[in-house]
Amino acid sequence: MxxxxxxxxxxxxxxxxxxxxxxxxxxxxxxxxxxxxxxxxxxxxxxxxxxxxxxxxxxxxxxxxxxxxxxxxxxxxxxxxxxxxxxxxxxxxxxxxxxxxxxxxxxxxxxxxxxxxxxxxxxxxxxxxxxxxxxxxxxxxxxxxxxxxxxxxxxxxxxxxxxxxxxxxxxxxxxxxxxxxxxxxxxxxxxMIAGNPPEALKDFGGGVHMNYKLCKDKSDLWDVMYRAIESKTMMGCGTFTGDKGKEIYKTFGLVDGHAFAVTAVKQLEIDSDSIKLVRVWNPWGEKEWNGEWSDKSGVWNTVCDQDRDECLKQRNDGEFWMSMKDFCTYFEELDICCESPNFISGDEGEWNCSLKEGRWEKDTSAGGSDSQSGEFWTNPQYRLTVREGEEECEGAKNVLLSLLQKPDEEYRSKLKYHSIGFTIYRVPEEAPRGRLPQSLLQDEEPLKVSEFSESRELIEFHSLEPGDYLIIPCTYEPNQTGSFIITIYSKVEAEIE
Known part of the structure; x- marks a missing residue:
């Protein structure tokens, strides 16, 4: 572990x-x-x-x-x-x-x-x-x-x-x-009607959640998924909606706009070729992929008896195998949730974790995303100190930031998430402790401005050198009220206040 x-x-x-x-x-x-x-x-x-x-x-x-x-x-x-x-x-x-x-x-x-x-x-x-x-x-x-x-x-x-x-x-x-x-x-x-797997995956264990759009070329995705299985992660995936999704449903037996679980990955050797497979499960308990590597696919006759018997233990249970290529073609996205970011980086080092709660309040601490406005500096501020460590590797991503919205509404169907993001500054050495005024950094270019998303959680991986950083979580528009949790995973020793 x-x-x-x-x-x-x-x-x-x-x-x-x-x-x-x-x-x-x-x-x-x-x-x-x-x-x-x-x-x-x-x-x-x-x-x-x-x-x-x-x-x-x-x-x-x-x-x-x-x-x-x-x-x-x-x-x-x-x-x-x-x-x-x-x-x-x-x-x-x-x-x-x-x-x-x-x-x-x-x-x-x-x-x-x-x-x-x-x-x-x-x-x-x-x-x-x-x-x-x-x-x-x-x-x-x-x-x-x-x-x-x-x-x-x-x-x-x-x-x-x-x-x-x-x-x-x-x-x-x-x-x-x-x-x-x-x-x-x-x-x-x-x-409970309508949602995305990462919401429940997060509620089953906390930890790190990463989302992958499968249509994009990700040469290391198989390695990430293999490490995820080895790291005992939870993985969910979803099919396309709209015309492309309906075509998938008609042709290959999948369900459009539907959530599935990824339950295994496996690499088979056939005639000196390596075949990468993904096992997927439909919570309906039926409606399975009927393309190549499905339960009744003839291609299973090309593998050894041991692999075939191991992979096809049960049938008509909503679970099926498909090639990695088909998985990335016919599924839209993949979500992985794990206690540690190691499934991303592929190493076995220790990650430190810090969690802080905060809130934006209209007219007092919800300054929006425009760093040139006079209100921007009223947003909550977090000072992150990244210390030097033995495991430093130049350019390696060593800090993962998570911004999670904490709604005030009791009923899930009534939730409305703000468009959220954060800005990171490098803090000058002469800066005092405590909140920083706008005047101190007004001429500084932000080190990083995240994307903004109307999602429950925004996560980004960064490479930060030793030093002090100012993290400002914010809503895209000013004067929007809401609570949040900011979580920082760091590969090297780090403190947040």
Whole structure:
């Protein structure tokens, strides 16, 4: 395992927001609630996320008449012998329901490949047998802190079939309950409709997220993906929308505008040629690629029996292989989330991590992006000191900056992200400590001005020589209010204040 001081290690053991002491979502204490339920021999009914139409919301795939037919049932009503987890957690345990949240479910599929993270998100000491009271809990990384989310096990159904994600065995319920916990964080099941995998990947572990546009020529992408698998990352990908996406759907069996998980990469040797393959999983549990290297492709007859048997263990499960070339042609983008940036740089060194919270306030600390304006210097300022280190390599990227928006809105579907970015200056040696006035740097050219993006998170990699730097996170337009988290990963020793 590569060495990295992870985000959650910034908290002392037992400190609120750490893995051992997560923040209680809506103030609910799982252990105290369960103890009270046991003493009263009651089953939990969550008043903060009640089993009604408000918690479900208006799902696009159900008509108003069908929504009226929804009945909230406990797992014991759906199966006389339900299980929370059987034989571990797997992406093949579940399939998507009538909630358009493929972005979230594909991310669960990626999560299940990493047992350590699964155990953090899905506490395994839960059961329908011993001390069962209808209460469960799950944990998510939310804006720098781990949060514990309590739910009851009443699930939305129609005709005794789950409306949301369902168990392929019809017996195992960890995935439907995990989905319900995330729906509670989002505001409702409806609020989970539409999204991108990195949002959920980030909430499953924090860490570093990188996005790759596959249509661009990236000669090192295979190496990045291989290192990502070796580093135990989570990877998600998405297909095109519009006319190009519909053509893919018709011709090759893929789904346009849909989120998938990348679950493996493999290099095969055939007649002295190296073939690079990518394994992809559809959270629908069906609809697979039918081109070259698909389950029924004749090209599998050209590989040795061992490789063929290893790669084609199951069929009709939504998972398939395709060549790296086809993957980059028919998928639009790839997202990778990992605790350390080492999958990018390819080395095994230690990364330090610092996290700070900030806020833009209208008329006081939201000066916009124009560095020549008088208001620009009212933006929050962060002084980054990069020290000399043994592992320095001239020109190597040694600092990764993340700017993550922290919305005030409770309901996910109502979120509106600002266009955000940051400007980096080299601080003159004579500069005092504390906030710097505009006059000190007004004649200085910024060392770097980032792109601006209306996204939840903006990430950029930089090569910074030893010295002091001023980082100014900002919104593109002035006087826009919002909270943010700035995270800095540094390859050499660095301090931020």
């Amino acid at each position: 590569t060495c990295v001081k992870m985000i959650h290690s910034l908290y002392e053991d037992g400190c609120e927001g750490s893995p051992s002491n997560p923040v209680r979502f809506k103030g609910q204490d799982y252990m105290q609630l369960k103890k009270s339920l046991l003493s009263q021999a009651n089953k939990f009914e969550d008043e903060t996320f009640p089993a009604n139409s408000d918690s479900l919301g208006k799902l696009e795939d159900l008509t108003p008449e069908q929504l009226k037919e929804v009945e909230w049932l406990r797992p014991h009503d759906l199966n006389p012998d339900p299980s929370f987890i059987e034989d571990g957690t797997s992406r093949l345990d579940f399939k998507q329901g009538d909630v358009g949240n493929c972005w979230f479910l594909s991310s669960i599929g990626a999560l299940t490949l990493h047992n350590g993270l699964v155990a953090q998100v899905v506490p395994h000491d839960q059961s329908f047998k011993n001390d069962y009271t209808g209460i469960f809990h799950f944990r998510f990384w939310r804006y720098g802190k781990w949060v514990d989310v309590v739910i009851d096990d009443l699930l939305p159904t129609r005709n005794s079939e789950p409306v949301s994600v369902s168990s392929r065995s019809q017996k195992e319920f960890w995935a439907p309950l995990l989905e319900k916990a995330y729906a509670k964080i989002c505001g409702s099941y409806k609020d």
